[in-house]
Amino acid sequence: MAIRSARPKPxxxxxxxxxxxxxxxxxxxxxxxxxxxxxxxxxxxxMTIRFVTWKPxxxxxxEEILRIxxxxxxxxxxxxxxxxxxxxxxxxxxxxxxxxxxxxxxVFFMDVIWPAEFAAAGWAMPLDDFIAAQEREKFLEGAIxxxxxxxxxxxxxxxxxxxxxxYRKDLxxxxxxxxxxxxxxxxxxxxxxxxxxxxKGRYIYGFSGQFKQYEGLVCxxxxxxxxxxxxxxxxxxxVSAVTGKPAIEAVRFVRDRIIGGAxxxxxxxxxxxxxxxxxxxxxxxxxxxxPYAWQIANDPQRSTIAGNVGIAKLPHFPAGKSYAALGxxxxxxxxxxxxxxxxxxxxxxxxxxxxxxxxxxxxxKAPTRKALYDDPEVLKANPHFRDMKDVFLSAYPRPVTPxxxxxxxxxxxxxxxxxxxxxxxxxxEAENASREMNKLLSMTQ
Amino acid sequence: xxxxxxxxxxLFASAxxxxxxxxxxxxxxxxxxxxxxxxxxxxxLGLPSLGQPFVGFENYRELFQDRIALRSLTNTLIFVFSxxxxxxxxxxxxxxxxxxxxxxxxxxxxxxxxxxxxxxxxSSQMWRFIYNDKYGLLNFLLFGxxxxxxxxxxxxxxxxxxxxxxxxxxxxxxxxALLILAGLQTIPDDLYExxxxxxxxxxxxxxxxxLPMVKPAILVALLFRTMDAFRVFDLVYVMTQGGPxxxxxxxQFYGYKKIxxxxxxxxxSTISVLVFLITLTLAVFYIRLVxxxxxxxxx
Numbered sequence: 001m002a003i004r005s006a007r008p009k010p011x012x013x014x015x016x017x018x019x020x021x022x023x024x025x026x027x028x029x030x031x032x033x034x035x036x037x038x039x040x041x042x043x044x045x046x047m048t049i050r051f052v053t054w055k056p057x058x059x060x061x062x063e064e065i066l067r068i069x070x071x072x073x074x075x076x077x078x079x080x081x082x083x084x085x086x087x088x089x090x091x092x093x094x095x096x097x098x099x100x101x102x103x104x105x106x107v108f109f110m111d112v113i114w115p116a117e118f119a120a121a122g123w124a125m126p127l128d129d130f131i132a133a134q135e136r137e138k139f140l141e142g143a144i145x146x147x148x149x150x151x152x153x154x155x156x157x158x159x160x161x162x163x164x165x166x167y168r169k170d171l172x173x174x175x176x177x178x179x180x181x182x183x184x185x186x187x188x189x190x191x192x193x194x195x196x197x198x199x200k201g202r203y204i205y206g207f208s209g210q211f212k213q214y215e216g217l218v219c220x221x222x223x224x225x226x227x228x229x230x231x232x233x234x235x236x237x238x239v240s241a242v243t244g245k246p247a248i249e250a251v252r253f254v255r256d257r258i259i260g261g262a263x264x265x266x267x268x269x270x271x272x273x274x275x276x277x278x279x280x281x282x283x284x285x286x287x288x289x290x291p292y293a294w295q296i297a298n299d300p301q302r303s304t305i306a307g308n309v310g311i312a313k314l315p316h317f318p319a320g321k322s323y324a325a326l327g328x329x330x331x332x333x334x335x336x337x338x339x340x341x342x343x344x345x346x347x348x349x350x351x352x353x354x355x356x357x358x359x360x361x362x363x364x365k366a367p368t369r370k371a372l373y374d375d376p377e378v379l380k381a382n383p384h385f386r387d388m389k390d391v392f393l394s395a396y397p398r399p400v401t402p403x404x405x406x407x408x409x410x411x412x413x414x415x416x417x418x419x420x421x422x423x424x425x426x427x428x429e430a431e432n433a434s435r436e437m438n439k440l441l442s443m444t445q
Numbered sequence: 446x447x448x449x450x451x452x453x454x455x456l457f458a459s460a461x462x463x464x465x466x467x468x469x470x471x472x473x474x475x476x477x478x479x480x481x482x483x484x485x486x487x488x489x490l491g492l493p494s495l496g497q498p499f500v501g502f503e504n505y506r507e508l509f510q511d512r513i514a515l516r517s518l519t520n521t522l523i524f525v526f527s528x529x530x531x532x533x534x535x536x537x538x539x540x541x542x543x544x545x546x547x548x549x550x551x552x553x554x555x556x557x558x559x560x561x562x563x564x565x566x567x568s569s570q571m572w573r574f575i576y577n578d579k580y581g582l583l584n585f586l587l588f589g590x591x592x593x594x595x596x597x598x599x600x601x602x603x604x605x606x607x608x609x610x611x612x613x614x615x616x617x618x619x620x621x622a623l624l625i626l627a628g629l630q631t632i633p634d635d636l637y638e639x640x641x642x643x644x645x646x647x648x649x650x651x652x653x654x655x656l657p658m659v660k661p662a663i664l665v666a667l668l669f670r671t672m673d674a675f676r677v678f679d680l681v682y683v684m685t686q687g688g689p690x691x692x693x694x695x696x697q698f699y700g701y702k703k704i705x706x707x708x709x710x711x712x713x714s715t716i717s718v719l720v721f722l723i724t725l726t727l728a729v730f731y732i733r734l735v736x737x738x739x740x741x742x743x744x
Contacts, residue, residue: 088706095490117491203593213688266578266597268689269605278579402491406707413513413691420602420690432512444492 045075047342052081052094052108058363065358069349076342087111098123098334106337107346110155110330112146112397113404119149120402120444124332126152130344142326143368146397154332156351159365161327162395163223164388166279166287166297169310171197179312180286183224183253186315190262190285206262208278209288210270211254213416218398218408219325220288221415224250226323226396227316232411233399233441240437242414243430250317251426255419262286268420280305288314290327291366294384311387313394326395328368360385366392403440410436477721483714490708497711504715514716517694524610524695525674531614532670533663536621541655543622544629554626561619569683572612573599576684599685602692609680609693617673621666628662629655661735668731672724696720 056062066078081104083090091114097105098121110118118124131153136144143157165186167179175193180186190206197204210216222232230246233239241247259265263284267275272289279287280296280303287293300306313322331350333343349355356367361381366388372378373389401407414433418424448456484504488497508514543554560568575582578597588594598604632655640650678697681687687694687702697720704713 092705099490120491121493212686213691214686264578264597266600268600269578269597269685283579403489403707405491406709409702409707412688416688417690420600420688420692443489443495 046077047075047339048077048079049106049339049343049346050079050081050104051346052083052097052105054083054090054109056363061359061362064362065350065355068355069346072349073345076345078346081105095121095123098336101336103336103338105334106339106343108332108334109158110332112143112157112161112326112328112330113408115147115154115330115332116149116400117402117404118332119152119154122335124154125335125337125340126154127156127333127344127347128153130348131156138370139368140370140392140395142392142395142397143328143330146326146400147330149400149402155330156332156347157328157330157368158351158356159328159359160368160392160395161290161292161366162324162388162391163219163288163290163314164324164391165312165314166289166293167310167312168282168285168305168308170305170308171285172310179310180315182318183227183315184257184318186286187257187262193285204282205264205278205284207258207286207288208263208270208275208284209258209267210272210275211259211263211267211416211419212269212271213412214271215408215412216271217415218411219327221251221254221411222325222396222398223288223314223323224254224317227314227320228253229317229320233401233407233437238441240434240441242411242437243427243434246317246319248426248430251415251418251430253317255422255424255426259419260422268416291384291388295364311384311391313391322394324391324395326397328366401441402444406440407437410440477718480714480717480721483710484712484718486711488710490710500711504712507712508715508719513691513694514696514699516691517696517699520606520693521675521677521695521697524606524613524677525671527610528613528617528674529667529670531610532618532621533666535614535618536625536666537659537663539618539622540625540629544626557619557622559619560616561623563616565616565679566683568616569612569680572608572615573684576608600689602690605685605689606692609677609684612680612684613674613677617670621670624666624669625659625662628659628665632658664731664735668728668735671727671731675724675727676720 053062066080069076069078083093090109091111094105094108098118110124115124119126136153139157140160142162143160144153147153147155147157165179171193172179172189175196177189177193180189186207194204194206210220218232225232225242225247228246228250230244230250231241232247234241259268264278270278272293275287276289276293276296278284279289279293282304294309294311297303297309298306303309314324316322331347333340333347337343351368353369353372356365356369357372357375357378359365360367360372360378364382366382366385367373367378370393373385373392379386398404399407410433414429418426418429485499485501486497487495487500487503489495539557543550543557547553563571574580576598578584578595578600579592581595581598583598584595596604598608636654636658637650640654645653676697677695678701681693681695681698682701685693687698696716700713700716700720702713703709703716707713
């Protein structure tokens with residue numbers, strides 16, 4: 001019988017015992033050496049600011065930035081703690097530390113959807129006393145909005161990301177079209193080009209974007225809804241707005257004209273990489289993505305359409321204007337920091353004109369200071385910023401609430417449900433989602 | 446003082462089982478009890494100002510009215526039922542084949558185990574590629590070069606769900622086969638010999654000898670697979686994230702999202718407790734079933 005024959009033989013047991021002894025010895029030796037290796041705290045006049053960050057793509061740029069800061073502020077030392085690259089994993093690490101009121105954190109990076117959560121939890125300190133109103137106005141409006149919770153500012157945006165429309169310059173030119181201004185135009189143009197190309201034996205799609213059930217779906221759908229004068233959450237009343245007529249219309253447009261229309265049905269399973277693949281293989285006329293796609297799409301090693309890529313603001317509905325979902329990273333200061341003044345000095349330094357410029361020139365990050373979009377050096381290093389300025393100016397944050405992750409899951413479920421099925425009952429599902437959203441939102445009031 | 450033999454034996458026995466019990470207590474009982482404790486509270490990580498009030502069975506009441514939880518429970522049940530039936534069927538078939546003697550049997554037996562040896566996260570990723578709508582193997586096999594007919598399997602609620610079932614069956618059938626093979630090997634050859642002499646057909650041999658004798662092994666496989674299938678998580682996490690249209694949302698994934706993504710510790714724990722209770726019930730039920738069988742055979 002299978003069960004009874006599983007009785008271990010005596011000899012196996014003996015070796016197992018020896019293995020355990022060995023393991024225990026190793027653990028003990030290791031822990032002893034680790035204790036011995038712990039450096040004692042040094043007494044000195046130099047103040048240490050601990051900065052939780054991720055591994056940058058261009059490490060040299062950050063080395064340079066820290067060198068400049070240390071030169072100018074001999075009394076402050078920045079010690080970096082490098083966290084994981086994935087936003088979710090970074091969130092886990094950082095919140096773990098802040099939950100435990102760790103003193104090892106002074107300054108940290110926040111993803112654009114976290115400030116409200118960090119503010120409500122009391123982890124990030126309000127920065128209003130540090131920064132004057134007129135200084136604030138020099139930043140992109142949407143980026144400041146994303147860092148504002150209950151009328152107070154909890155983070156300083158360092159660089160931004162935002163949704164934008166990529167298109168095939170060559171195809172549009174060949175068939176005599178201009179970049180579309182409205183979503184309807186985009187759907188019409190892509191339909192015409194797809195038919196004309198197929199007559200030449202080239203099978204392509206009109207559009208590729210991200211419609212899988214995940215965070216990116218909320219970004220994408222928000223762009224459609226806002227550009228029809230709709231909203232996800234009513235900013236004044238703090239209640240769901242997905243049952244509003246503009247929101248419903250926008251969702252219906254996506255279901256009827258984008259999914260399985262301009263875009264292949266497969267986009268329902270696409271995140272950024274898959275949708276970008278389709279575009280750089282020359283199989284889509286239009287593509288919605290974040291700014292990082294620009295360099296990949298123009299890299300002849302990876303892209304079959306390098307040099308033929310154009311960018312524009314996302315289209316809008318006839319009644320509305322173009323909106324782009326806002327992404328990007330902010331700097332926050334821990335409420336438990338013992339050196340808040342010095343921490344602010346560092347944050348101020350990082351968010352200053354010259355450092356943002358350095359980041360833009362050296363690592364292609366889109367700055368949060370409006371003035372830099374007219375700076376010749378920045379534009380020389382990033383010629384596409386000229387076209388993107390408008391995009392960044394219109395970038396809009398996702399709903400600002402400490403329960404954003406839960407809200408996002410409701411929205412993801414709702415959007416995915418209604419756009420995956422041609423016969424879906426949009427109004428009914430919107431009612432359901434709305435009820436759940438309001439229940440959640442009422443918890444924070 | 447001299448202890449009686451029986452007391453010494455008992456002491457020795459508890460000394461031997463002590464460490465194992467301790468480990469089970471720390472790594473199984475404590476987390477389960479703590480989950481239960483959490484499930485009686487309202488804990489929202491993002492809103493520490495709410496505190497952690499005791500709410501009694503409020504979370505449970507909410508859970509039974511939660512249409513998404515109900516949907517994911519239904520999904521889980523369908524998943525469990527369909528994967529287990531396929532896995533046991535295929536497992537039995539594979540076991541019967543590799544129980545015969547033929548050339549390179551050792552090689553085939555090892556090969557059968559390969560799917561089980563691959564970590565689920567890796568195999569899920571692999572299946573995701575197979576189902577891909579542009580370069581996936583499945584489309585190529587079905588439609589060849591006719592790219593215009595390629596389908597986006599994971600974008601369709603029905604096929605996405607079918608997709609994770611197939612991936613699970615592919616992986617776990619070999620595990621069932623392994624357990625059933627162990628059972629097959631305990632059947633003495635003389636039984637078949639006697640049956641042959643009496644003129645029993647192959648089907649009769651299978652019905653009257655193989656099946657009854659291998660039943661306990663099948664029950665063990667059933668027990669392990671049901672409990673495993675109930676806790677399905679990695680396939681969904683890697684392949685679909687619960688979508689599209691929430692069609693592949695299963696209980697464990699829903700609970701994970703509630704706790705780790707949404708920070709609803711109390712409510713998420715309630716879901717975990719529910720999954721625990723269901724698997725516990727199943728386990729007790731099966732073990733009694735297997736136990737009585739073994740007992741009867743021993744007697």
